[in-house]
């Protein structure tokens with residue numbers, strides 16, 4: 389596994405290949421757009437991509453889906469139902485396949501949405517909270533392992549979104 393943490397612009401994936409620019413900037417720009425007062429019609433469509441990506445990327449990793457499916461509103465707010473791993477307050481768990489799969493599926497929402505419409509309205513902040521909470525159960529928050537895992541898992545999520 390190759391990591392180049394000192395390079396602010398590039399991320400390397402699980403297989404060591406260049407994955408693309410860091411995603412932190414996308415998160416920041418999307419959060420800024422969340423303050424818009426009127427719903428942009430594109431929100432609903434991009435929200436569809438967001439939730440669809442969750443279930444597709446969950447599915448290809450073997451995470452069970454549930455019968456509730458996907459719900460969306462005109463703001464593009466939505467929820468996708470699959471059996472994700474919820475943070476439970478554990479510490480120093482280390483590598484955890486279940487948490488990693490959930491992080492990959494959770495990140496896929498806004499990665500897919502950004503391909504359609506940069507700066508989504510829907511609940512990316514909640515997704516990011518869940519990702520960070522699960523990472524913090526595996527590794528001390530802010531440690532090199534924490535950042536390594538985050539970048540690698542986001543990179544894998546992007547790879548799966550582009551593949552499917």
Ligand SMILES: [Zn+2]
Pocket residue numbers: 438442494497498511512515
């Ligand atoms: Zn989401």
